[in-house]
Amino acid sequence: MVSVVAADVPRVGTIRILLFAGLRERAGWGEQHWPANPGCAAGLTPRELWLQLQLPGELGSQVRVAINRQFADADTPLRAGDELAFLPPISGG
Amino acid sequence: MSSPFCPQSVGADTEAMLIKIDLHSTGFEPLVVLEHWQQAQSGIAASAAEAHFIGRVRGVAADGCALEALELEHYPGMTEQQLEQLARDCCSRHRVNRCLVQHRIGRVLPGEAIVLVAIGADRRGPAQRCCQELLEALKHHAPFWKREWRSDGSREWLSGNTPL
Numbered sequence: 418m419v420s421v422v423a424a425d426v427p428r429v430g431t432i433r434i435l436l437f438a439g440l441r442e443r444a445g446w447g448e449q450h451w452p453a454n455p456g457c458a459a460g461l462t463p464r465e466l467w468l469q470l471q472l473p474g475e476l477g478s479q480v481r482v483a484i485n486r487q488f489a490d491a492d493t494p495l496r497a498g499d500e501l502a503f504l505p506p507i508s509g510g
Numbered sequence: 511m512s513s514p515f516c517p518q519s520v521g522a523d524t525e526a527m528l529i530k531i532d533l534h535s536t537g538f539e540p541l542v543v544l545e546h547w548q549q550a551q552s553g554i555a556a557s558a559a560e561a562h563f564i565g566r567v568r569g570v571a572a573d574g575c576a577l578e579a580l581e582l583e584h585y586p587g588m589t590e591q592q593l594e595q596l597a598r599d600c601c602s603r604h605r606v607n608r609c610l611v612q613h614r615i616g617r618v619l620p621g622e623a624i625v626l627v628a629i630g631a632d633r634r635g636p637a638q639r640c641c642q643e644l645l646e647a648l649k650h651h652a653p654f655w656k657r658e659w660r661s662d663g664s665r666e667w668l669s670g671n672t673p674l
Contacts, residue, residue: 435585437583437585437653437655438583438655438657438667439655439657439667439669442667479669483585483588483653486585486587486588486591486592487588487591488651502585502588504585504653505655505667505669506669506670507649507650507651507652507653507654507655508649508654508655508656508668508669508670508671509582509613509625509648509649509650509652509653509654509655509656509671510565510613510624510625510645510648510649510652510654510671
């Protein structure tokens with residue numbers, strides 16, 4: 418079973434996961450490092466991590482995904498060293 | 511060799527485009543910033559047409575209560591990248607040559623400026639259209655989040671933008 422590593426500094430072989438604003442407060446955390454499973458042929462996707470982390474809300478219609486600070490599809494395979502962010506509805510300007 | 515009927519590349523326009531983007535963690539005076547931006551393009555290089563938009567925090571929350579402050583969170587690194595990409599794409603589409611975007615982060619009080627968008631172009635049409643389009647783009651695609659701090663002590667993250 419994959420376990421969550423406590424957040425602090427970037428770690429080799431992990432995916433850094435970030436939450437923002439109301440999503441961070443509902444989840445109760447803002448950053449975690451998740452093992453990237455280098456032995457697996459297919460990389461984890463944001464959608465799979467969303468389900469495994471049991472995050473609140475609905476991915477896609479309410480929450481967008483960014484990988485390495487670029488908007489991305491929720492089914493994009495992740496690699497070790499990636500920075501994954503789940504973004505609640507944006508309200509700038 | 512390109513055909514005269516093919517869409518013209520925007521590469522050269524993009525190279526010539528001047529884009530200035532800043533995030534402010536404390537209050538800024540939009541008219542002062544605008545004046546400095548205009549002074550930097552004086553003389554023959556000045557734009558023939560300019561469009562400006564200044565957005566300020568209103569004193570009323572979404573539920574009608576008095577608003578004490580608006581908190582603006584952003585995603586350091588991605589917000590700046592996204593603002594620049596949105597500005598570059600929008601300015602290329604409208605073939606304008608100067609763009610200024612100033613945005614607040616942190617705690618903003620009612621009446622304070624939250625955003626300034628200014629566009630310099632050769633014609634009023636592209637300047638006005640680009641200014642409006644870029645403002646809407648940054649409202650929906652630049653990672654900022656607003657939380658209302660109401661005078662009754664309650665606070666709430668907003669899940670969308672105010673109507674156009």
